[in-house]
Amino acid sequence: MYWTIYNVYLSLPNREGHCDLDGAALVQQTDDTESVFEEWMRTYHSSSAPVIEHYRALGPFIEMDGDRSIGGIAADIVAAVDQFQPLRRNLTETDQGRTQAKLASSSALPVPL
Numbered sequence: 001m002y003w004t005i006y007n008v009y010l011s012l013p014n015r016e017g018h019c020d021l022d023g024a025a026l027v028q029q030t031d032d033t034e035s036v037f038e039e040w041m042r043t044y045h046s047s048s049a050p051v052i053e054h055y056r057a058l059g060p061f062i063e064m065d066g067d068r069s070i071g072g073i074a075a076d077i078v079a080a081v082d083q084f085q086p087l088r089r090n091l092t093e094t095d096q097g098r099t100q101a102k103l104a105s106s107s108a109l110p111v112p113l
Contacts, residue, residue, distance in 0.1 A: 060084055 004021055006013050014020050055061055062080045066073060 004019055005011065006026060013026065015023075017026050018024065019026060064073060064076050064080075
């Protein structure tokens with residue numbers, strides 16, 4: 001059995017509906033049509049894109065190319081997390097300072113953070 005990918009725009013088989021390598025009948029998935037793709041894109045633009053824009057507007061936002069090796073993606077994720085460690089530390093220290101100040105001004109006993 002061979003695995004060959006054909007594309008109606010860029011890579012047609014020599015004989016319509018049959019594999020060039022072994023002559024087997026080609027099968028197209030039911031969700032592999034222009035109308036399904038168009039619906040998927042409408043859904044993306046109405047549902048997913050606004051969420052991305054929301055988080056992009058909030059502050060640090062990194063986009064990554066997910067069409068690569070798992071190792072490459074993992075390395076980029078680690079690099080991104082490392083890039084934001086100082087920011088995280090500063091936020092944590094600021095939050096702890098606020099918590100300490102709030103505790104000191106209340107009747108509760110302060111708890112070291």
